[in-house]
Amino acid sequence: MHGFAPSQRLSLGRKILQINWGLVLLITATAAVGIAMLYSAANGSWNPWATRQIARYGVGLVILITIALVDIRFWYRYAYLIYGILLVMLIAVEVVGSVGMGAQRWINLGVIKLQPSELMKVGIALALARYFHGVSAEDVRRIPYLLAPILMIGAPSALVLKQPDLGTALFLIMTGGAVFFVAGVRLWKFGLVFAAAGAAVPIAWSMLRPYQQKRIFTFLDPETDPLGAGYHILQSKIALGSGGLFGKGFMQGSQSHLNFLPEKQTDFIFTMLAEEFGMVGGLVLLGLYMLIMVYGFAISLRSRTHFGRLLAMGITSMLFLYVFINIAMVMGLIPVVGVPLPLISYGGTAMLTLMIGMGFLICTYIHRDVTISRHGGGDG
DSSP: TTTOOOOOOOOHHHHHHHHHHHHHHHHHHHHHHHHHHHHHHSSSTTTTTTTHHHHHHHHHHHHHHHHHSHHHHHHHHHHHHHHHHHHHHHHHHHHHEEEETHHHHHOOOSSSEEEEHHHHHHHHHHHHHHHHHOOOHHTSSGGGGHHHHHHHHHHHHHHHHHOOHHHHHHHHHHHHHHHHHHOOOHHHHHHHHHHHHHHHHHHHHSSSOHHHHHHHHHOOOOSSSSTTTTTTHEEEEEEHHHHHTOSSSSTTHHHHHEEEEEEEETTTTHHHHHHHHHHHHHHHHHHHHHHHHHHHHHHHHHHHSHHHHHHHHHHHHHHHHHHHHHHHHHHHHHHOOOOOTTTSSSHHHHHHHHHHHHHHHHHHHHHHTTOTTSSSOOOO
């Protein structure tokens, strides 16, 4: 790439050596926990979930390493294009999307059913990192300069909300908000947004579909409908409590293996883990997530480019939100919104999204000393 300093060019061999293999090992260990739980969920069978999850992780690992080895300036240049493609895919969902579980969220590509709203979580972090890289610290404090990135978050969030998928729409907004915060947007502006959101609650409530309103009522008092809307969360709490300190043992969970626990291979897989391995098992998994996040924060702080810092922090925030929302949901701390547990829950697009995100994180680490000017070229 002409125009870049020789010191900024890295050979492929050197890039492979620079891969943060400690982080890759942590990601693999976390995915291995997920595969073990899917094996347990199928009552000691590799089919139908565990074998597919292994294959998806293998493909994801190849994608992760490929993304990590590509020059970070390439991702900088094409960040808006990637975001635009994902936005077009979200629009395409409205036209030719596949319907599943009462929602139109997927595009059927034959080999895989892709959920563009999941991939947009990475797309938003990428596009916002590109935008704020080119904006000075003084301009970030000016509201006119925040209108474009607000639109970047608002457009896909509105499309996702229409599918309908309230949980993912809020997830996109929170991921974008994390990048805004790291970029230096003042706290009082977040306060204005929260105040406006509070004022809009009655309007938002009237726009919610009946099943979404029922979820909120169920969250407030799940015992009002213990065999209906409150069934999921009540069974989840029973399973969590019955695990105790050390759990009942691998494949010995009564709630999950007697099929009292619904969606045990997807949304409620943490509950099954806690029933079988207890609080200790749950804390071990949280420890793995915490270590990955620590790596993410360290990579963000180490990057010389503002783009790299924002991208790494956006991806780390995305991982945190996945973990926090899923675990808070199964514990009954927030309404059930259908957010998977990263690298653990069964699901193709969710796995792909996490592996792509981790690829960008490791790419930032490999190219931590590369510099990008505000106009997109290498300094030097």
